[in-house]
Amino acid sequence: xxxxxxxxxxxxxxGEHGKEILKGLSLKVNPGEVHAIMGPNGSGKSTLSYILAxxxxxxxxxxxxxxxxxxxxxxxxxxxxxxxxxxxxxxxxEVPGVATMTFLRAALNAQRKKRGEAEISTPxxxxxxxxxxxxxxxxxxxxxxxxxVGFSGGEKKRAEIxxxxxxxxxxxxxxxxxxxxxxDALKVVSEGxxxxxxxxxxxxxxxxxxxxxxxxVPDFVHVMNQGRIVRSGGKELALELEANGYAEYQQDAA
Amino acid sequence: MNADxxxxxxxxxxxxxxxxxxxxxxxxxxADLRRAAARSxxxxxxxxxxxxxxxYTDLRALMREAVPVAGTAAVAEAEARARLLRGVEARRIxxxxxxxxxxxxxxxxxxxxxxxxxxxxxxxxxxxxxSRLGGIVPxxxxxSLALNTALAKDGVVITVAPGARIERPVxxxxxxxxxxxxxMYTRSLVVVGAGAALTYAESFEGPDGLAYQANAATEFxxxxxxxxxxxxxxxxxxxxFHLATLLxxxxxxxxxxxxxxxxxASVARTSLYATLSGADSHVGFxxxxxxxxxxxxDTTLYVDHQVPGCxxxxxxxxxxxxxxxxxxxGKIVVRQAAQKTDGRMMSRALVxxxxxxxxxxxxxxxxxDDVQCGHGATCGAIDDELLFYLRARGIPMKxxxxxxxxxxxxxxxxxVEHEGLREALIERAESWLAARx
Ligand SMILES: Nc1ncnc2c1ncn2[C@@H]1O[C@H](COP(=O)(O)OP(=O)(O)O)[C@@H](O)[C@H]1O
Ligand SMILES: [Mg+2]
Numbered sequence: 003x004x005x006x007x008x009x010x011x012x013x014x015x016x017g018e019h020g021k022e023i024l025k026g027l028s029l030k031v032n033p034g035e036v037h038a039i040m041g042p043n044g045s046g047k048s049t050l051s052y053i054l055a056x057x058x059x060x061x062x063x064x065x066x067x068x069x070x071x072x073x074x075x076x077x078x079x080x081x082x083x084x085x086x087x088x089x090x091x092x093x094x095x096e097v098p099g100v101a102t103m104t105f106l107r108a109a110l111n112a113q114r115k116k117r118g119e120a121e122i123s124t125p126x127x128x129x130x131x132x133x134x135x136x137x138x139x140x141x142x143x144x145x146x147x148x149x150x151v152g153f154s155g156g157e158k159k160r161a162e163i164x165x166x167x168x169x170x171x172x173x174x175x176x177x178x179x180x181x182x183x184x185x186d187a188l189k190v191v192s193e194g195x196x197x198x199x200x201x202x203x204x205x206x207x208x209x210x211x212x213x214x215x216x217x218x219v220p221d222f223v224h225v226m227n228q229g230r231i232v233r234s235g236g237k238e239l240a241l242e243l244e245a246n247g248y249a250e251y252q253q254d255a256a
Numbered sequence: 257m258n259a260d261x262x263x264x265x266x267x268x269x270x271x272x273x274x275x276x277x278x279x280x281x282x283x284x285x286x287a288d289l290r291r292a293a294a295r296s297x298x299x300x301x302x303x304x305x306x307x308x309x310x311x312y313t314d315l316r317a318l319m320r321e322a323v324p325v326a327g328t329a330a331v332a333e334a335e336a337r338a339r340l341l342r343g344v345e346a347r348r349i350x351x352x353x354x355x356x357x358x359x360x361x362x363x364x365x366x367x368x369x370x371x372x373x374x375x376x377x378x379x380x381x382x383x384x385x386x387s388r389l390g391g392i393v394p395x396x397x398x399x400s401l402a403l404n405t406a407l408a409k410d411g412v413v414i415t416v417a418p419g420a421r422i423e424r425p426v427x428x429x430x431x432x433x434x435x436x437x438x439x440m441y442t443r444s445l446v447v448v449g450a451g452a453a454l455t456y457a458e459s460f461e462g463p464d465g466l467a468y469q470a471n472a473a474t475e476f477x478x479x480x481x482x483x484x485x486x487x488x489x490x491x492x493x494x495x496x497f498h499l500a501t502l503l504x505x506x507x508x509x510x511x512x513x514x515x516x517x518x519x520x521a522s523v524a525r526t527s528l529y530a531t532l533s534g535a536d537s538h539v540g541f542x543x544x545x546x547x548x549x550x551x552x553x554d555t556t557l558y559v560d561h562q563v564p565g566c567x568x569x570x571x572x573x574x575x576x577x578x579x580x581x582x583x584x585x586g587k588i589v590v591r592q593a594a595q596k597t598d599g600r601m602m603s604r605a606l607v608x609x610x611x612x613x614x615x616x617x618x619x620x621x622x623x624x625d626d627v628q629c630g631h632g633a634t635c636g637a638i639d640d641e642l643l644f645y646l647r648a649r650g651i652p653m654k655x656x657x658x659x660x661x662x663x664x665x666x667x668x669x670x671x672v673e674h675e676g677l678r679e680a681l682i683e684r685a686e687s688w689l690a691a692r693x
Contacts, residue, residue: 055648058640083650095645099663105649108659113650148663165649 003071005204006031006054006173011065013053020061023049025229027065031173034201038215038240039208041226042248047208048092050226051177055089056082069173083109084116086172090162090179092208097149102161105149106131106168113169134167138194155182156191163194174198174205180214192217212244227251269301271322275439276406286379289390293405296397303399309527312583312615313554315399318523319497321467325407326353326438333433335360340459340489340684344676346427347372353433354440355410369420369452375411375443385413388477389445392503394529394558400499401527404473408443411474414456418449418479425455425487425674430472432462432493439469450479450507455674457487460520464494467522473501480507480534487677489684491520494549498524508534508563515672516543516555517681519688524553529560532594536565542671544573546688547580548609554583557601561594561624570601573668575661576612577692585617586631592623601631606638606664608657658689 006029013024023046031037041047053060054067056079067074069085077085097105111121122130135145138160150158159179166174176195180188195218199205207218215223215237223239224231225248232251233239265273276294302319303310334352338360349372350360356374363372371385378386394401412428432440448454460470470492478484492498498521506512518524528541545553559568574582584603605614616633638660646656665685672678 055644057644057648078652079644079647080650080652080656083648089648091645095641097642097645097660097663099666100646100659105646105659108651108655109646109649112652112655116650116652169649 004030005033005070007066007068009066011053011067012063013049013060014063016059016061022063023060023229024053027226027230029224029231031204031206033172033204035222036199036205036207036218036220038220038223039206039226039231040210040223040240040243042252043210045226046229047226048177051089051175051206051208054087054175055079080112081116083169083171084113088166088169088171088174090159090166090174090176092177092181094150094158094162096151096153098151100149102145102147102149103131106165109165110168131168134164137197138164138167139190140164156184156187159183159191160187160194163191167194167198172203174203175208176205177208178210179207180209180211188214188217212240215240225251265301266316266320267322268319269316271324272403273298275325284382286386286389290406293402297399297402297406300397300399309396309398309556309585312585313523313525313552315525318552319469321437323437323439323467323469326432326434326440326468328355329353329357329431329433331357331359334431337431337433337461338429340429340461340491341427341457341677341680344425344427344457344680346425346457349412349426349428351410351428351430351442353438354442356412367420367422367424369417370422371415372426373413375413375445376409378413383413385415385445385447388447389475391477392475392505392529392531398501398527400471400525401473401501404441404443404471404501407441408473409441411442411444413444414446414454416448416452416454419451420449421453422455425457425677427457427459430458430460430470432466432468432470432496434466434468437467440471442472444472444474445477446474446484447477448479448482448484451481452479453483455485455487455677457489457677459489459491460498461491462493462496466493467495467497468493469497469499471499473503475503476505476512478504478506478510478512481509482507483511484513485673486512486514487672487674487681488514488516489681490516490518490524490526491684492524493520494522496521500524500526502526502528504528504530504539506530506532506534506537506539508536510534510537512537513540513671513673514542515669515681517684518543518545518553518555519684521553522551526555528555528557530558531560531562532566532568533562535563538567540569540671542569542571542668544575544665544668545582546575546665546685547582548577548692549580550578551580552583554585556583557586559588559599561588561590561597561599563593564595564597566594567598568600571668571671572603573665574603574605574614575665576605576607576609576614578609579611580609581613581615583615584633587619587621588629588631590620590622590624590627590629595624595626597624597627597629599627599629603633604664605635606661607635608638608661654693658693661689662686
């Protein structure tokens with residue numbers, strides 16, 4: 003069974019005159035696979051990631067999404083997370099007054115509780131976070147501060163990967179994690195992501211540029227345009243896009 | 257309307273007037289104050305919505321029941337009920353049904369420079385400290401304070417000698433331990449000498465089912481270069497009325513910080529009057545109200561900058577669940593002489609309940625030309641983007657809301673300097689949130 007199975011997904015902005023953004027998108031992701039989704043701005047990449055995470059601004063009008071055979075669209079937002087869906091946001095929000103440590107712990111324990119597991123002990127939790135944070139160059143001061151508060155763009159992205167590392171999801175959706183990163187930060191983040199690659203974890207890496215895919219090498223590359231996947235291939239497809247741009251696909255769709 | 261035509265007295269007003277009949281005769285200054293206050297109440301009665309300062313809290317309409325003045329509380333009952341701030345290491349004085357309970361109060365082994373007596377003892381002894389009482393007079397008639405002045409039975413009188421820095425907080429725990437609804441009037445006076453320092457806490461609590469009335473006023477006279485921290489925790493019973501007046505006279509180069517936390521009572525009104533009469537002082541009046549059901553809480557603040565170079569900061573937060581109502585009225589007055597005043601006032605409300613309501617009325621009245629003053633007010637629901645972010649990490653809705661509300665209120669609570677008190681307030685906020693989850 004596929005880990006994630008998206009079939010003919012149609013979705014529009016919620017509301018009476020909300021425009022349709024996803025127009026029949028299908029994608030199958032198996033455990034252990036890394037899929038890259040590339041496409042021009044406005045093609046619906048973030049929308050897809052939000053719908054997987056359960057954001058309420060969209061209405062699914064047709065199609066199905068299952069996670070390990072279960073209807074994902076029927077699940078509450080937090081339930082999806084507990085079942086292993088993780089979205090690394092394109093624009094992580096700042097949460098003043100909620101310390102990163104408090105937040106991580108609340109998230110981890112809530113997920114464990116929902117899965118019927120015991121809460122993590124304080125020493126185990128501290129050890130876990132310290133270890134993962136160290137690899138990502140996140141210091142104690144950042145962990146004590148409010149979630150993402152005063153973080154630079156790069157720090158926010160690293161903090162997202164830290165959350166991912168601590169929560170150990172089954173399906174990681176990375177929405178333009180490379181945007182706003184300089185080359186060093188890109189390396190650190192990519193190493194963090196690669197460390198999480200495993201035979202039972204899948205990833206969907208959304209990016210506009212091929213650059214990230216030099217570091218996180220995908221098994222499959224999909225081109226998205228106007229709410230659909232218009233072409234799929236291996237990692238060489240990313241290089242082709244880098245050379246030729248998206249113009250060809252945009253014309254096709256028009 | 258003819259000014260001579262008085263509205264019909266409500267049962268509550270009639271009961272209060274009956275109590276006023278008991279104001280003692282006598283020649284001393286306090287008796288004069290009491291009689292003047294009683295007369296002003298006879299003339300004005302309970303304030304209603306056409307009285308500007310009480311526009312959003314129509315006491316005449318809200319407080320209809322007539323209740324007698326509370327009788328003496330049983331010691332065991334008072335002891336069992338005084339639960340708030342118990343974990344904080346402090347000198348504790350328990351006031352039950354409006355009277356200090358000596359058996360439960362720590363009035364011995366006072367630190368050098370600290371004098372603590374009961375208001376009733378000070379009155380009986382003609383204590384010199386009482387000459388400071390009634391020194392801060394609100395610019396407009398305040399019914400709540402007038403009633404308190406006329407009827408106050410007991411309270412505490414605290415004097416900190418010049419230069420004495422009292423480390424251990426003084427905590428005055430007010431409880432209602434009666435079996436049926438009654439009214440309590442308590443008056444306290446805190447005099448902090450020049451260069452002295454004090455942390456003063458007061459708490460209020462009582463049973464949920466009784467429509468008792470707590471009227472508490474505390475006057476703070478703060479000398480030059482003194483330091484005063486005030487923490488106030490109001491958790492009166494769910495049917496109670498809570499009327500509070502805090503008055504401050506602040507000397508030169510002083511630091512005064514207050515935090516008023518309102519969680520209880522059916523109707524609560526907290527009025528703060530501060531007169532900055534010494535230059536270059538720094539005051540911070542902060543607070544928060546957490547309300548649910550049909551609770552109504554009004555915080556009305558009046559900061560009077562009379563002298564140059566003072567800095568005042570006000571930060572008030574309301575969290576409004578269900579059909580509760582929050583009111584914040586804040587006025588900063590900067591007199592002509594008060595050049596270089598720096599005053600900033602902010603009121604923020606977080607509306608959780610569909611039927612909840614917030615009324616914000618910040619005002620500045622500036623007569624000096626070289627000042628920096630500002631105010632702001634916000635009112636809104638929890639940010640959906642933040643909620644989504646927390647939920648997307650697996651945190652369920654209620655818990656996510658709790659974390660965000662805690663963060664919102666925490667910003668104000670963080671201003672409390674005393675660690676034990678600060679942590680106790682955070683715990684009260686958490687417990688409020690846990691009860692709603
Ligand atoms: N909440 C929203 N409200 C209105 N329009 C939206 C919303 N979310 C996305 N859109 C629109 O949907 C289209 C796809 O956006 P998005 O999913 O962000 O694309 P991408 O991530 O590929 O750049 C864009 O035209 C965008 O303006
Ligand atoms: Mg996007």
